[in-house]
Amino acid sequence: MSDPQxxxxxxxxxxxxxxxxxWCGCGRAETQPFCDGSHKGTGLxxxxxxxxxxxxxxxxxCKHSKNPPFCDGSHSSL
Ligand code: FES
Structure with a gap:
């Protein structure tokens, strides 16, 4: 499984x-913040x-929230 981008x-x-x-969980979709199928093959x-x-x-x-799909402030420590 890849890490989310x-x-x-x-x-x-x-x-x-x-x-x-x-909600896009892999960070690769071109239709952010929603899924477009780009996660295929990532395990995400x-x-x-x-x-x-x-x-x-x-x-x-940032795709690193501990409460997805919602922002929990985790982006500030990346
Ligand atoms: S944008 Fe990901 S936690 Fe805020």
Missing amino acids: IFEKRPNVMKLDAGDYW GPQKFTLEEAKTVALCN
């Missing part, structure tokens, strides 16, 4: 509608999350 050392703060989302994968209502979220872009 750091895409950016800051979260992607965005307002999302209610629904299901697939996306994480699904569901929002019950529209909400502003801070999604981890």
Whole structure:
């Protein structure tokens, strides 16, 4: 299994509608912060999350959060 790539050392703060989302956990997707299938062969994968209502979220872009898909501040120590 490869280590996740750091895409950016800051979260992607965005307002999302209610629904299901697939957060990129490998850092390779060109559709950050969401999965585009680029993890294939890395042993890593996306994480699904569901929002019950529209909400502003801070999604981890460094891919090292201990609470994925959300930013937990881990990017500041990378
Ligand atoms: S962007 Fe990954 S923990 Fe903040």
